[in-house]
Amino acid sequence: MASVSPRSRSRGDRALYVEILIVAPLDEVWRLTQDPASHVRWDARFSDIVPQRTRADGAQDFRYELDLVVHTIRGxxxxxxxxxSPSGERTSAxxxxxxxxxxxxxxGRGYWRYVPTEKGVRFLTGYDYAPGWGWLGRVLDPLVTRRFVWWLTARSFDRLRLWAELGIPPEETSGWRSLRRGYRPRARNCLSRPRRTGRTIMEDAPVSLEEIA
Incomplete structure (x- = not known):
């Protein structure tokens, strides 16, 4: 699957979009992405996710961490x-x-969609956020930060694909291990813009995103 540079998206839609085809059972992709302990193993955007209370509507509060060695971001x-969904599609807001x-x-806010097809599961995300770092962050975001975050997300999605399809643990495709010969996670295996729907990336979010807002 050839990727499309984030720069090619419409200037009016700054939200990030990542999509990958995973040739694995839907239930397996669901398990590896919905279980917090499994999620942090493949998703480089998090180093820890700790569930908190479950709301009456089923929504789950959580806290997260991203360990950068010299500093740990918490949120x-x-x-x-x-x-x-009658079509078998699943979502997560x-x-x-x-x-x-x-x-x-x-x-920030975003969503995951799990779309079953004859070839496998189209696993995709759309999300947007307000830049940090004040005025400096607003300057750097379109030039550096947003492009890096897209790459990090896409590479993580390919690590998930290798795990779900081939049973390769994410630990074997992270850090220096990913430089070894063999199966390497590649951001270019992901799409960076959705198929034409006439809507923006965030307009295509599931209704559940508005329900928890």
């Missing part, structure tokens, strides 16, 4: 997973926030 969020002044990402 909170809420997620809401649904499995009721997310809100997140942090008070950490060193975080390049501030308040």
């Amino acid at each position: 909170t969020g809420v997620s809401y997973a649904t499995k009721e 997310l809100l997140f926030d942090t008070d950490d002044a060193l975080s390049p990402l501030g308040t």
Whole structure:
């Protein structure tokens, strides 16, 4: 699957989009992404996710960490997973926030979609956020930060694919291990813009995202 540079998206839609085809059972992709302990193993955007209370509507509050060695970014969020679609499609909506002044990402919102097809599961995300770091962050975000965050997300999605399809543990495709010969996670295996729907990336979010807002 050839990727499309984030720079090729419409200037009016700054939200990030990542999509990958995973040739694995839907239930397996769901398990590896919805279980917090499994999630942090493949997703380089988090080093820890700790569930907190479950709300009456089923939404789950959580706190998260990203260990950068010299500093640990901490924040909170809420997620809401649904499995009721007649077509078999599943979704997960997310809100997140942090008070950490060193975080390049501030308040954000996004979603995951799991779309079953004859070839496998189209696993995709759309999300947007307010830049951190004040005025400097607003300057750097379109030039550096947003492009790096897209790459990090896409590479993480390919680590998930290798785990779900081939059973390769994410630990074997992280850090210096990913430089070895063999199967390497590559951001270019992901799409960076959705198929034409006439809507923006965030307009295509599931209804559940508004329900937890």
